[in-house]
Amino acid sequence: MDLKAPHSMGTTIIGVTYDGGVVLGADSRTSTGMYVANRASDKITQLTDNVYVCRSGSAADSQIVSDYVRYFLHQHTIQLGQPATVKVAANLVRLLSYNNKNMLETGLIVGGWDKYEGGKIYGVPLGGTIIEQPFAIGGSGSSYLYGFFDQAWKEGMTKDEAEQLVVKAVSLAMARDGASGGVVRTVIINSEGVTRNFYPGDKLPLWHEELEPHNSLLDIINASGPEPMHM
Amino acid sequence: MATTMVKEVGSEPAQLLGPESASERTLYPYVTGTSVVALKYKDGILMAADMGASYGSTLRYKSVERMKSIGKHSLLGASGEISDFQEILHYLDELILYDNMWDDGNSLGPKEVHSYLTRVMYNRRNKFNPLWNSLVLGGVKNGQKYLGMVSMIGVNFEDNHVATGFGNHLARPILRDEWHENLSFEDGVKLLEKCMRVLLYRDRSAVNKLQIAKITEEGVTISQPYALKTFWGFSAFQNPTVGAEGSW
Numbered sequence: 001m002d003l004k005a006p007h008s009m010g011t012t013i014i015g016v017t018y019d020g021g022v023v024l025g026a027d028s029r030t031s032t033g034m035y036v037a038n039r040a041s042d043k044i045t046q047l048t049d050n051v052y053v054c055r056s057g058s059a060a061d062s063q064i065v066s067d068y069v070r071y072f073l074h075q076h077t078i079q080l081g082q083p084a085t086v087k088v089a090a091n092l093v094r095l096l097s098y099n100n101k102n103m104l105e106t107g108l109i110v111g112g113w114d115k116y117e118g119g120k121i122y123g124v125p126l127g128g129t130i131i132e133q134p135f136a137i138g139g140s141g142s143s144y145l146y147g148f149f150d151q152a153w154k155e156g157m158t159k160d161e162a163e164q165l166v167v168k169a170v171s172l173a174m175a176r177d178g179a180s181g182g183v184v185r186t187v188i189i190n191s192e193g194v195t196r197n198f199y200p201g202d203k204l205p206l207w208h209e210e211l212e213p214h215n216s217l218l219d220i221i222n223a224s225g226p227e228p229m230h231m
Numbered sequence: 232m233a234t235t236m237v238k239e240v241g242s243e244p245a246q247l248l249g250p251e252s253a254s255e256r257t258l259y260p261y262v263t264g265t266s267v268v269a270l271k272y273k274d275g276i277l278m279a280a281d282m283g284a285s286y287g288s289t290l291r292y293k294s295v296e297r298m299k300s301i302g303k304h305s306l307l308g309a310s311g312e313i314s315d316f317q318e319i320l321h322y323l324d325e326l327i328l329y330d331n332m333w334d335d336g337n338s339l340g341p342k343e344v345h346s347y348l349t350r351v352m353y354n355r356r357n358k359f360n361p362l363w364n365s366l367v368l369g370g371v372k373n374g375q376k377y378l379g380m381v382s383m384i385g386v387n388f389e390d391n392h393v394a395t396g397f398g399n400h401l402a403r404p405i406l407r408d409e410w411h412e413n414l415s416f417e418d419g420v421k422l423l424e425k426c427m428r429v430l431l432y433r434d435r436s437a438v439n440k441l442q443i444a445k446i447t448e449e450g451v452t453i454s455q456p457y458a459l460k461t462f463w464g465f466s467a468f469q470n471p472t473v474g475a476e477g478s479w
Contacts (some may be wrong), residue, residue: 068247095248098314102258127261129284129314131292146289 010179011043012141012170013054015111016153017134018162021119021190022111025166026054027141027174028182039182048073049194051089051112052187056139057126062106065096086112090122090130098128107138113189141173141180148172163188163197171204260312260363262286264297265436266398267308267367268426270410271376271391272419275447276369279423280308281430282456283438290438298444300451302327305341305370306444307348310395311383312363319362322351341370341377345387353385365395371448394426397434402426416445428459 014025026043029036043055045066053069055062069092073084090110097104110122123129123136135153137145148169157165163186170184184199202213214220262284269278284292297316298308301323309316326347330339339347345368355361361383369378379389392406405426414422420443431437439461444453472478 099249100247125262127312127314129262
């Protein structure tokens with residue numbers, strides 16, 4: 001029996017719980033082969049007012065799954081008379097992923113806030129397993145983040161600590177994963193509502209062997225004025 | 232292969248939520264659990280499994296409970312594809328629910344649950360769409376201890392000690408040597424831990440975070456997660472290639 005290794009999936013996606021809610025983060029690169037089809041995609045998609053999903057893998061598959069889940073949740077919210085819980089949203093995602101596992105290639109991270117359980121993150125990887133976690137990472141870029149999170153993750157972070165962790169992590173993954181790049185988008189969900197943030201590529205920290213960007217070489221060579229004379 | 236010609240408006244999306252249509256098969260697993268080991272002891276059954284779920288060669292999830300209690304009398308441990316295990320738990324939830332709804336004072340014992348699981352696994356195998364799991368089912372009812380196994384192709388049997396995956400190769404020989412009737416709880420736990428330690432040394436997908444579960448007439452208890460100490464102090468480990476440089 002040959003256990004086929006999983007496909008690597010273009011993207012870096014992250015979901016982190018903090019004391020009071022969740023922070024979802026993603027890069028913005030959509031690639032077809034070696035070409036970057038969209039350098040500013042939005043991979044964090046709304047399912048309801050209080051639940052969002054990070055999409056990775058096949059763009060088509062992840063879009064169609066989130067479209068169906070949004071449709072089902074809309075009806076569910078009307079019938080229930082109150083906002084859907086994160087658990088219900090995650091389980092709908094799981095049902096679609098599991099029951100169509102032969103056809104779909106998408107890994108998803110469902111995150112949100114509801115009044116019963118507070119902030120929750122659910123991972124739904126390839127195959128349709130559902131797994132509740134304090135934080136989740138996914139996509140091809142996540143390979144580079146297992147060690148980082150093992151070291152940097154702490155229980156009970158504040159909202160700002162959590163968001164900084166997510167931005168740093170996506171940025172580190174983008175530095176090494178060819179399939180991840182562009183900007184870092186984050187979505188913070190808590191009892192007060194939803195906040196979207198945008199960190200353009202040029203505002204992210206620089207890592208090993210990366211240089212400060214300039215408009216032109218001319219700016220560099222002309223910067224410090226004429227060289228002093230030497231004997 | 233067309234089934235019905237007339238479809239109701241709005242029914243297509245709902246069909247996506249249900250089980251797969253006829254001509255499909257599960258080809259390979261994605262998120263997998265490794266060995267489960269279990270043995271009969273004086274008061275019932277002891278079962279051990281680590282809390283790891285691998286994604287190919289990555290040890291991706293390290294807090295997955297691969298043993299769950301079923302009804303009042305049984306415990307199910309699973310290795311293989313976790314999403315299929317979650318589906319099996321869903322089927323069993325339904326089975327136990329209907330059993331309780333009868334409200335007739337009777338409740339499904341481990342023998343019955345094992346039989347149900349065997350039927351499910353074998354019938355899926357016949358449709359070339361297996362649930363990619365090896366299941367260990369243990370329990371005690373009316374003083375009778377029961378320990379059985381079902382594989383993904385529907386092979387099933389009972390024994391005094393069982394294991395899945397690597398456990399078959401590494402743990403069973405130890406159990407064949409050292410298991411005996413009427414093991415005490417302490418001896419049973421020590422024996423399981425001996426097996427789990429060997430698996431930790433020699434199974435690449437093993438993770439050092441495990442649970443041991445106990446089923447007796449009183450009920451099911453699953454321990455808190457804990458880790459085992461490992462031993463590396465053999466003198467032969469210090470300089471293994473001295474005198475044979477280049478070897479390993």
